Amino acid sequence: MQWLHLSAPTKEEINSLINTYDFHELIEEDLLESSTHEKIDIYEEYMFIVLNFPKYNTQHQNYIFNEFSIILGKNIIVTMTKYDTNHIQNMIEEYTQELKEREEDEDYKISPYYILYRIIDAMYDKAGTIINKSTKDVLAMEHQLFSSSRLEKQLLESLTIKKRNIVFLKHIYIPHQEILEQLQNEIPKFYKEDLDVYFEDLSSRVDKIMNNIEKSHENIESLFDTYNTLMTIKTNSVINVLTIFSALT
Numbered sequence: 556m557q558w559l560h561l562s563a564p565t566k567e568e569i570n571s572l573i574n575t576y577d578f579h580e581l582i583e584e585d586l587l588e589s590s591t592h593e594k595i596d597i598y599e600e601y602m603f604i605v606l607n608f609p610k611y612n613t614q615h616q617n618y619i620f621n622e623f624s625i626i627l628g629k630n631i632i633v634t635m636t637k638y639d640t641n642h643i644q645n646m647i648e649e650y651t652q653e654l655k656e657r658e659e660d661e662d663y664k665i666s667p668y669y670i671l672y673r674i675i676d677a678m679y680d681k682a683g684t685i686i687n688k689s690t691k692d693v694l695a696m697e698h699q700l701f702s703s704s705r706l707e708k709q710l711l712e713s714l715t716i717k718k719r720n721i722v723f724l725k726h727i728y729i730p731h732q733e734i735l736e737q738l739q740n741e742i743p744k745f746y747k748e749d750l751d752v753y754f755e756d757l758s759s760r761v762d763k764i765m766n767n768i769e770k771s772h773e774n775i776e777s778l779f780d781t782y783n784t785l786m787t788i789k790t791n792s793v794i795n796v797l798t799i800f801s802a803l804t
Contacts, residue, residue: 556667560647561635572633578626579603586624586635593730595737601628602741604671606734608678609685609727610638616716618723623678625671629745632667634674642677668746671738672753679760682728686767689721693774700781711782718775725768731761 561568566587573583581596582603596603603626610621621640626633634643650670696717699710739754 556665556670557631558647558650558667558670559631559633560643561633562639562643563637564635576626576631576633582626593734595734595741597741597744600745601626601631602745603627604734604738606675606731607727608640608681609724610640611685616720618720618727620727625674627667627671627745630667632670640678642681643674646673646677666746666748668742668748668750669753672750672757675735675757676760679757679764682724682764683767685724686764686771689717689724689771690767690774692717693771693778697774697778700778700785714775714778714782718772718779721768721772721775725765725772728761728764728768732758732765735761 559572561572564572564586569583569586572578573580578601579598585594585596585603585605592605593607594603594605604624606623606625607620608623609618611617612619620637622637623640624635636643650665653665692713696710696713735754735758739751739758742750742754
């Protein structure tokens with residue numbers, strides 16, 4: 556089995572890939588357009604998959620789409636990402652090392668479909684880390700909100716950024732369940748081994764990711780409500796003091 560990976564491929568690299576492996580020209584168009592829409596296109600000997608995963612932009616403190624394109628055939632998998640992804644590089648190194656260690660084992664085989672599972676599984680691991688960090692950040696903000704005698708403007712800005720990011724994550728992962736269902740239906744047409752258990756595992760992980768995102772979103776909304784309530788109380792207290800002072804003078 557052959558695994559090719561391109562990170563932020565140029566037009567020339569995409570053209571070379573399409574010509575070398577005689578992939579359909581529509582795939583070339585999709586890769587050059589760099590769309591952010593998830594999809595699965597089925598061809599006679601391979602399928603073309605597009606999934607999006609989050610990439611954190613440190614400068615702007617927000618997530619952006621890291622488009623993940625995959626061409627999946629019986630004996631080949633081609634992966635392409637819009638931005639560098641350490642998880643994929645690490646997996647390729649592990650896969651290469653595994654092949655070297657078992658090169659004399661004639662019974663050892665690994666399918667591109669199982670590689671696909673491992674790729675998505677690794678990216679969901681990363682998603683779990685992202686959401687766990689978001690949860691910890693929200694808890695820290697909650698502590699700051701109730702422990703400080705002042706309502707800092709910086710806290711409101713942090714809450715706003717966190718809300719924007721969690722909403723973006725929700726948009727990223729909502730389409731994944733449908734894509735996984737399509738994969739589970741289409742892969743048996745190319746590969747006879749039963750992979751249902753793997754993709755059921757991925758579906759379960761997406762459900763968990765979405766549930767955790769929803770909880771985080773609810774917690775952020777609750778903090779916004781609390782912040783606004785405390786701000787109202789503080790404003791009313793100031794008005795009362797000014798009213799009393801005005802009456803005395």
